[in-house]
Amino acid sequence: MQKSLGLLMLIFYATGMILGAGVYSVIGKAAGVAHEGLWLSFVLAAVAALLTALSYAELSTLFPKAGAEYVYMKEIFPQRKILSFLCGCLMIFAAICTASTVALSFAAYLQDFFKAPEALIAVAVLIFFTLVNIWGVRESGWMNIVFTLVELSGLLIFIYAGLKQPDFGKALSAPLSWGIVNGASLIFFAYLGFESMVNLAEEAKEPEKNIPRAILISLALTTVVYVTVGLAALAMMSPDDLEKSDAVLSDALMRHSPEAARALGGIALFATANTVMIALLAASRICLGMARGRDLPKMFSAILPKRQSPWLASLLVFALTLLFLPLKKIEIIASVSSFVTIVVFIIVNAAVVYLRRKDPARKRPFRVPGAIAGWPVLPLLAAGIALFFLFHFEEQVYYVGFGIVIFVLLVYQALHRRRA
Template sequence: MRKSLGLLMLTFYSTGMILGAGVYSLIGKAAGVAQQGLWFSVVLAAVAALLTALSYAELSTLFPKAGAEYVYLREILPQHKVLSFLCGCLMVFAAISSASTVALSFSAYMGVFWGVPKIICAIGVLAVFTLINIWGVRLSGWLNIAFTLVEISGLLVFIYYGTHQPDFGEALKAPLSWGVASGASLIFFAYLGFESIVNLAEETKNPEKIIPQAILGSLALTTVLYVLVSLSALALMDVSALSFSDAVFSEALRPYSVKAAGTLGGVALFATANTVMISLLAASRIALGMARERDLPRVFSMILPRRQSPWLSSVFIFFVSLVFLLLEKIEVLASVSSFVTIVVFVIVNSAVIYFRRKEPQRKRAFYIPWSWYGYPVLPVMALAASLFLLGNFDRQVYLVGSGIIMFVLLSYRLLQLRAF
């Protein structure tokens, strides 16, 4: 595929996917458990995200191919192909469910301005961004930059009003409670998205250098924004009010500026649209990588000659996304998406540890520092953090998530009976 992505565009891809719509829905719930320590929960979540991001950075420089997690496990553990298949399918599921659920959120916001049926609007936004992604990653990249700038501008408006409150920053002096750990578990999901850009390795110029820089740069930028947003939220609203609010940004600003509150509602349109576009893009690249190895039908590896994009895998992802639109309890589906992503994080971090022990002398363009008796310290910490996060879901999520994993494993056995 055409290598058209540089550092700027890739950093914006990662930043746009991280910002998404997560912070809008999670900041209030996290405040309910972390109280005045909300800002520290943000820092803890950033550290947890950084640890796993380092593992992705190292593996992406070793195997800069579309398919990401699927490719990593296939290369590192070729004798256990079921693990690569599991990771690939779970990440496709996570991306598709994100695209579908956020498309419905986009439709809800759009309904305020345009009275189109919700399902029709969701189908339309999925179709439009599928066509844009087929047209080429550079076009979607420029759109992502525009959408991300709008998202950042909205957060800066919120921060502006927060910093002008007399008690802005007072939370930094407040004593911390154990609730900051639970708050960090919630905020962590607002950082999900950095793992998506490794699927664009084949379309990136000098990926061995640029991908780690883009991942770490986007995490640094979003952490600064999230800390300032959390301090602003605590300055603009009482903690108890924050915990019961479903629209923190708009409700917090309404007493100070009705116009600014309305603007934040409009920004949500761009945040949700951006998440849909990048999720569809990432899912199509994972499907491409799996089709190349015939774990999906080979036909999905077809590249459109003129646009140099995986058009058939993009169309396949679009139609599967339509099925997800019909599912009920979409909020449970979103939680299951987060659950399976963390499961993949556990596998990826374990793979980094194993591969360091297996091939310690192999040259790595990006090398995670610090080892102890041959074990990389930071990936071990990332593994521990991921396992901890797996313990913070509802029972229903575990049941559905386990069912999906079992379905994937059964599908793998059935697919081995036929050749594509």
């Protein structure tokens, strides 16, 4: 595939996916458990995300191909084909769940400006961004830059309103408590998205340099924004009021600037639209990688000669995403998406540790720093933190999540027997 993505576009892809709609939905619940330490929860969650991001940076520079997690497992564990199949399917599932749920969120936000059936709007959004992604990754990259700047402006408006409050910064002296850790476990999901960017490694210029840089820069930028958003929210509303609100940022702004609150509702359209576009893009690249590895039909590896985009894989992702629209249970589907993503995070971190022990002399363009007696400490810590986060979902999410894992394993066994 054509290498057309420079460092700037990679940063915007990662930043746009991270900023997305996550912070709008988790900040209230996190404030309810972290209280005045909400801003520290953002810092802890950023550190947790960074640890796994470093593992992704190491593997993406070793194997800069479309397919990311699927390719990593296939290269590191060639005799454990079931592992690469599982990771690939889980990440496709996570991406299409994200696309479908956020498309429905976009349709809900649009009702304030234009009345139309939400399902119809969601389908139209999915069709539009599927066509944009087929048109070309560079074209979708420029659109992503515009959308990311717009959604960033919404958060900056919120921060500006908070800065004008006399209590801004008061939370910096908040006492430490275990609630801060619990808040971080909720806020961690607002940082998900950096893993989607590594699927573009094959289309990146100098991926061995630009992929790690893009991951680290995007996480640094979003952490600064998120921490300041947390301080602004605490300056405008009490933690109890934040917890009770279903639309924290809009409700907080409404008390101080109704015009800004209404503008934030419009900006949310860009945030959700951008998330849909990048999720569809990432899923299509995983499908492309799995088709090349013969775990999906070979036809889905077809590339448009002129546009250099996997058009059949993009259409497959669109069709799969449509299947989840009728469910309409946004919170549950989104939580299941986060659940399977964290399962893959544990596997990815474990793979870094395994490869370091198996092949320590291998040349690595980027290496996660810190090792004791040949054991990489940070990936081990990242795997432990991800495992900790797995215990912060509602009961129903575990049933659905484990059901999906079992279903994928059964599908693999059926396909394996058929080929045998």
